[in-house]
Amino acid sequence: MNLSDLQSHFGSSRPKSAAFFEQAASLIAGGVNGNLRYYQPFPLVFQQGRGAWLTDADGKTYVDYLLSYGALLLGHGHPVIREAVETVWEEQGTSSFGATHPLELDMCSEINQLYPSMESIRFTNSGLEATLFALRLALAYTGKTHIAKFSGHYHGSHDHVLISVNQTKESGPAMPKAVPDSKGLPDYYVEHTVVLPFHDWEACEKILTEKRDEIGAVILEPLQSGYISADQPFMENLRSLTEHLGIVLIFDEVKTGFRITLGGAQTYYGVKPDLTALGKVVGGGFPIGVVGGKRAIMEMCSPLRSSSKAEVVFHSGTFNGNPISLAAGLATIRYLKQPGRFDSIVDRTTSLRKGIETLAREYRIPFSTVGAGTIFNLVPTEEANDAGTNPQELRLALDYLLMDEGIYTKPLNRFSMSDAHGETELQATLQAFEKSFQALRQIAAV
Numbered sequence: 226m227n228l229s230d231l232q233s234h235f236g237s238s239r240p241k242s243a244a245f246f247e248q249a250a251s252l253i254a255g256g257v258n259g260n261l262r263y264y265q266p267f268p269l270v271f272q273q274g275r276g277a278w279l280t281d282a283d284g285k286t287y288v289d290y291l292l293s294y295g296a297l298l299l300g301h302g303h304p305v306i307r308e309a310v311e312t313v314w315e316e317q318g319t320s321s322f323g324a325t326h327p328l329e330l331d332m333c334s335e336i337n338q339l340y341p342s343m344e345s346i347r348f349t350n351s352g353l354e355a356t357l358f359a360l361r362l363a364l365a366y367t368g369k370t371h372i373a374k375f376s377g378h379y380h381g382s383h384d385h386v387l388i389s390v391n392q393t394k395e396s397g398p399a400m401p402k403a404v405p406d407s408k409g410l411p412d413y414y415v416e417h418t419v420v421l422p423f424h425d426w427e428a429c430e431k432i433l434t435e436k437r438d439e440i441g442a443v444i445l446e447p448l449q450s451g452y453i454s455a456d457q458p459f460m461e462n463l464r465s466l467t468e469h470l471g472i473v474l475i476f477d478e479v480k481t482g483f484r485i486t487l488g489g490a491q492t493y494y495g496v497k498p499d500l501t502a503l504g505k506v507v508g509g510g511f512p513i514g515v516v517g518g519k520r521a522i523m524e525m526c527s528p529l530r531s532s533s534k535a536e537v538v539f540h541s542g543t544f545n546g547n548p549i550s551l552a553a554g555l556a557t558i559r560y561l562k563q564p565g566r567f568d569s570i571v572d573r574t575t576s577l578r579k580g581i582e583t584l585a586r587e588y589r590i591p592f593s594t595v596g597a598g599t600i601f602n603l604v605p606t607e608e609a610n611d612a613g614t615n616p617q618e619l620r621l622a623l624d625y626l627l628m629d630e631g632i633y634t635k636p637l638n639r640f641s642m643s644d645a646h647g648e649t650e651l652q653a654t655l656q657a658f659e660k661s662f663q664a665l666r667q668i669a670a671v
């Protein structure tokens with residue numbers, strides 16, 4: 226058995242997902258509403274999510290570690306979120322005002338308490354809109370023309386940041402270069418994006434200093450892909466150099482916000498960015514994005530500033546600050562702020578990671594875990610390379626085995642935990658890992 230056998234077995238044992246996906250592909254381009262959702266031979270089609278569990282079209286159940294790409298920190302259909310959404314429906318009577326309303330202020334106060342760097346705030350409907358708007362603000366504030374981003378960092382699917390997301394030989398990490406990650410990107414964005422190597426302070430310092438007159442913003446995932454930390458000195462150096470060079474530092478905390486610590490990666494490092502983008506968890510499972518930061522930068526978009534559009538950064542969105550997303554997000558934050566709640570999710574994450582690592586050692590599988598707070602991923606150890614195996618293929622094989630044992634995180638994706646993942650789910654997960662590691666030993670020369 227090899228990887229393609231595992232994939233065929235996956236396909237043939239899920240006839241209803243297969244049939245549905247085929248139909249979907251006739252009306253939805255590629256059968257998926259997002260390229261990242263596809264994997265071979267077809268992605269699972271789900272019909273239900275409850276707590277930590279998903280049920281697919283064939284009635285198979287899975288402990289869910291994808292959690293809608295990390296958005297569902299309380300799991301699927303948590304009662305406090307359900308109640309909050311029902312209350313909006315009863316009390317406000319609408320899903321959107323398209324105007325200022327009290328829940329907006331409530332949310333800003335909660336965010337500002339946990340993220341004091343976010344002195345002034347605006348809402349958007351997605352993480353992509355948040356990073357796009359943060360960059361626009363930074364360029365307007367500095368009057369410069371270029372942005373800098375890190376090789377391997379994802380900031381959503383808009384033109385200025387769909388560059389060097391997937392690391393290739395060309396795009397890094399040793400020799401970062403602006404390489405488009407999509408067809409159809411105007412050359413302008415490639416020409417106006419400077420790519421930096423994460424972790425390599427010397428190179429970053431050189432590039433930023435040389436291009437100080439052009440670069441208006443540095444945007445980064447403060448933990449790459451949500452789970453790979455930078456060194457503390459790297460973060461501190463980046464903060465002080467950007468400040469010195471007059472470059473706006475943007476933390477994209479769409480993944481890390483409320484997950485690494487409740488106060489995000491900025492609390493974890495103790496480093497204050499100029500602007501922050503939030504998304505995912507802050508909407509409690511409904512669409513949202515948030516941009517906030519230094520008042521002087523945020524005020525660039527204030528209509529109170531000037532009535533001349535040449536003086537103001539434009540920002541708008543029909544559903545910005547809609548009461549459903551805000552109520553769900555507020556319920557999530559308030560629940561997580563109850564004493565011990567968040568820490569207990571972190572404790573369960575730590576215990577799961579330890580359990581997986583112990584099993585990996587026992588079965589001599591060359592994987593370890595890397596992460597912080599409630600996010601982690603499985604990464605190949607040195608031995609994986611030494612053994613001459615292809616670590617990515619090995620990981621993929623493991624992911625298909627895990628899916629067969631009822632564990633879902635989408636092949637090659639990171640693991641996110643939720644409040645709904647209790648002892649039962651953890652035990653089920655470790656049993657599934659044990660069986661999958663046993664099978665992996667049989668099929669791979671590890």
Ligand SMILES: Cc1ncc(COP(=O)(O)O)c(C=O)c1O
Pocket residue numbers: 294350351352353354356379380381382446477478479480504505513
């Ligand atoms: C770090 C980061 N930034 C931005 C985004 C884009 O957010 P959205 O998918 O809500 O547009 C994502 C989404 O995964 C993300 O992980």
